[in-house]
Every structure is written in structure tokens, then in C-alpha cells.
Amino acid sequence: MFLTNEEQQMCDGEFGETIRKSMDILVALGDIYGASKLVDITSAQVSGVSYKTIGDAGLEYLEDLARDGSGKATINASLNPPGTDLDNWEALGFPKDFAIKQNQIVDAYANLGISKTCTCTPYLVGNVPRFRDHVSWSESSAVAYVNSVIGARTNREGGPAALAAAIVGKTPLYGFHLDQNRKANLVVNVNCELKGADFGALGYIIGKVVGGGVPYFKLQNTPNNNDLKTLGAALASSGSVALYHIDNVTPEFDKADEAEVEDIMFVSDKQIQETRQNLSTTDKQPDLICLGCPHASLEEIKQVASILKGKTIKNKLWICTSVSVKATADRMGYTETIEKAGGNVVCDTCMVVAPIEEMGFEVIGVNSAKAANYVPSMCGLDVVYNDVENLIQFE
Ligand code: F3S
Numbered sequence: 001m002f003l004t005n006e007e008q009q010m011c012d013g014e015f016g017e018t019i020r021k022s023m024d025i026l027v028a029l030g031d032i033y034g035a036s037k038l039v040d041i042t043s044a045q046v047s048g049v050s051y052k053t054i055g056d057a058g059l060e061y062l063e064d065l066a067r068d069g070s071g072k073a074t075i076n077a078s079l080n081p082p083g084t085d086l087d088n089w090e091a092l093g094f095p096k097d098f099a100i101k102q103n104q105i106v107d108a109y110a111n112l113g114i115s116k117t118c119t120c121t122p123y124l125v126g127n128v129p130r131f132r133d134h135v136s137w138s139e140s141s142a143v144a145y146v147n148s149v150i151g152a153r154t155n156r157e158g159g160p161a162a163l164a165a166a167i168v169g170k171t172p173l174y175g176f177h178l179d180q181n182r183k184a185n186l187v188v189n190v191n192c193e194l195k196g197a198d199f200g201a202l203g204y205i206i207g208k209v210v211g212g213g214v215p216y217f218k219l220q221n222t223p224n225n226n227d228l229k230t231l232g233a234a235l236a237s238s239g240s241v242a243l244y245h246i247d248n249v250t251p252e253f254d255k256a257d258e259a260e261v262e263d264i265m266f267v268s269d270k271q272i273q274e275t276r277q278n279l280s281t282t283d284k285q286p287d288l289i290c291l292g293c294p295h296a297s298l299e300e301i302k303q304v305a306s307i308l309k310g311k312t313i314k315n316k317l318w319i320c321t322s323v324s325v326k327a328t329a330d331r332m333g334y335t336e337t338i339e340k341a342g343g344n345v346v347c348d349t350c351m352v353v354a355p356i357e358e359m360g361f362e363v364i365g366v367n368s369a370k371a372a373n374y375v376p377s378m379c380g381l382d383v384v385y386n387d388v389e390n391l392i393q394f395e
Pocket of ligand 1: 081120139141233292293294295320349350351352353370371374
């Protein structure tokens with residue numbers, strides 16, 4: 001991979017150890033994937049934050065990287081969800097030892113200049129690249145959204161690569177950064193109208209078929225932004241989709257070049273309904289309903305508040321979101337309505353990266369196909385997959 005003089009000096013340690021180690025990662029990646037050079041980025045989103053997933057070894061790596069204080073993120077860089085609500089972990093019943101380690105991890109990232117945004121929907125809270133910007137994002141649903149809905153360009157980066165890119169301000173130029181890799185290779189004709197959890201079911205079906213390919217959807221009705229984040233999260237969890245197009249909806253849909261795509265498939269209402277059922281692992285009632293995968297938008301919190309207004313719920317309820325979105329939900333009175341009904345608006349974390357298996361829950365109700373896919377494997381718990389209205393039980 002071609003390096004400028006300045007980049008070579010970074011590799012040689014002339015800008016300090018943090019930058020040298022970061023360049024090691026980027027150059028190795030570029031060489032593996034045949035990148036021609038590094039390209040400037042405007043934004044990063046860094047995963048690998050929960051103590052549950054990175055443990056003590058991850059914390060040591062971060063503290064070591066920050067040790068000489070020579071490198072910090074040079075562009076808008078935000079952090080993925082950690083394993084706790086950073087401020088309210090005690091009241092919500094998170095284990096103390098876990099919470100202490102978790103805060104150390106987030107502080108180590110902050111020392112490297114990564115903001116404590118702590119969300120997988122950074123595009124809702126100020127980390128919003130422009131169309132065609134090169135970026136380095138790593139949480140899979142966020143990658144699908146920023147590539148597909150915003151039209152910025154990233155590969156599905158690992159956490160360390162996105163962190164290295166944030167510090168150097170560059171990433172290797174290959175894969176989804178290049179026009180030729182952004183064309184569709186599967187046309188998906190959906191034969192029914194979709195709403196709510198149907199979008200997750202569709203993403204789950206197609207992710208399994210297309211793997212790391214680029215699907216181009218022809219839908220019967222127009223999805224909103226919440227539907228798009230649900231769809232992308234599901235595509236990225238049953239498959240490894242980083243980019244999708246929707247006819248007349250996403251900004252690069254004309255790249256689909258339908259005439260050139262050989263693979264075409266059809267999805268029926270029957271398949272959607274069967275997939276919805278198959279995503280549940282039990283018929284039992286959930287003892288915890290967990291919404292907000294990907295992290296909830298203000299509109300989604302408003303919708304839940306309107307369902308709960310003046311009622312009392314039987315099951316526990318978490319709506320996971322960022323601290324910034326919750327601040328507005330607080331002002332709008334949505335949080336108070338939800339809390340009066342017996343639920344919680346939980347910041348920072350989510351049902352997959354939190355240690356919910358240590359908190360006495362057995363069956364988790366979710367409206368996200370990604371969460372339904374990961375809760376059994378990551379937490380060892382049963383899931384029920386349905387729309388919000390059907391998950392909540394009232395006294
Ligand atoms: Fe986000 Fe957690 Fe889902 S990181 S996409 S809420 S699994």
C-alpha cells in the first residue's frame with residue numbers, strides 16, 4: 001500500500017507510540033485487502049466496549065494504547081454501547097464489579113478521544129457523515145445504516161481498526177469505499193406490505209441468503225427511518241450485510257443496476273409471518289421486554305409512552321437509547337409516563353451487551369430480529385419476538 005512521507009513517519013514512531021500502533025493496524029489491514037492507499041475519513045464509530053465482550057484483556061489493551069498520551073481521535077468519533085447504564089447502573093440492578101470495570105473501559109476510550117456517546121445509533125445524536133464521505137464505523141447495524149441510508153462509505157470494521165482509524169484520521173481504501181463494490185447482486189421483490197417487526201423478519205430472511213452481498217429491495221410500501229434501522233440490523237446479524245439499496249428510497253438505489261443483477265428472489269407474506277414465529281424460542285411470557293435494538297429514536301420512545309399512558313405493566317420493560325435521546329424524552333414527559341407505568345428508559349447499554357443473564361431474567365421480549373438472533377447465543381436466554389403492542393401485558 002502506498003504511504004505518504006508523513007504516513008511513513010507515523011509508522012516509524014515519529015508521532016508517538018499510540019499513532020505507530022494505530023498505523024500498524026491500518027497498514028496490515030490495507031495489505032491484507034489490497035488497498036492502494038489510505039483515505040481521509042470524517043467520522044468513526046468504535047465498537048468493542050462492553051466488559052462482557054472485551055473483558056480485562058480489552059481494558060489492558062486500551063490503557064496500554066493510551067499510555068504515552070501521544071494520540072487521540074482527530075475526527076468525530078463516538079463509542080458503541082457498553083454493558084451498563086453508566087449513570088444509573090445501581091438503581092437498575094447491574095452487578096457492581098461489572099459496572100466498575102465498565103466505567104474504566106469507557107474512561108480509557110475517552111482518554112483516546114472517543115466521545116462517551118455510547119450508542120449504536122450515532123446518526124441520531126450528532127455523528128452524521130455526509131453523502132459519499134469516507135468513514136470508519138464498526139457496529140454492524142450502524143454500518144448498514146450509514147452506508148445504505150446516508151450513503152457514506154465504510155467497511156464493517158472491527159473495533160480496533162475503527163479506533164486506529166479515529167486516531168490517525170484515515171482508513172485503507174478498499175471494499176465499500178469503492179464505487180464498483182457498491183452495486184447490488186440480489187434483487188428482492190417483496191410481495192406484501194410490511195410494518196413494525198415485519199422489517200426485521202425480512203432482513204433476517206435476506207441476510208441468510210445474501211451473506212456479505214448487497215441486496216436491492218423492491219417494496220410495496222415506503223419504510224420510515226426506524227424501519228430502515230430495523231431492517232439493516234437484521235440483515236447485518238443473520239448475514240454480514242454492510243450495504244443495501246431500496247428502490248426509490250435509499251440514495252444510491254440507482255447503483256442497483258437491476259438489469260445486470262442475475263439473482264432475483266421473491267418474499268411473500270407467508271414467509272414473513274413464519275419467520276416472525278420462528279424467531280421466538282419459547283411460548284412463555286417475557287419477564288423483561290427490551291426495546292431499542294438498534295437504540296431507540298425519540299419517535300419510538302414517544303410511541304411506547306403513548307401505549308403505556310395511564311396504565312400499569314406486568315412485565316419489566318427497558319427501552320434502550322442514548323443519553324442524548326433520553327434527555328429529550330425527559331423534557332417531553334415520555335420518560336415520566338413510561339416510569340409511571342412501571343418501565344425504564346435505559347441509557348447507553350442494550351439487551352445483548354448487558355449482563356442480563358446475571359440479573360435474574362429468563363425470557364426476553366424483543367421487537368428486533370437482531371436481538372432475537374443474539375440474545376439466545378450471547379445471553380443464553382429465551383426470546384419472544386413480536387411488535388411492542390403484543391409484548392406488553394397490562395395489570
Ligand atoms: Fe445496538 Fe445492542 Fe442492538 S449494540 S444494534 S442495541 S445488539
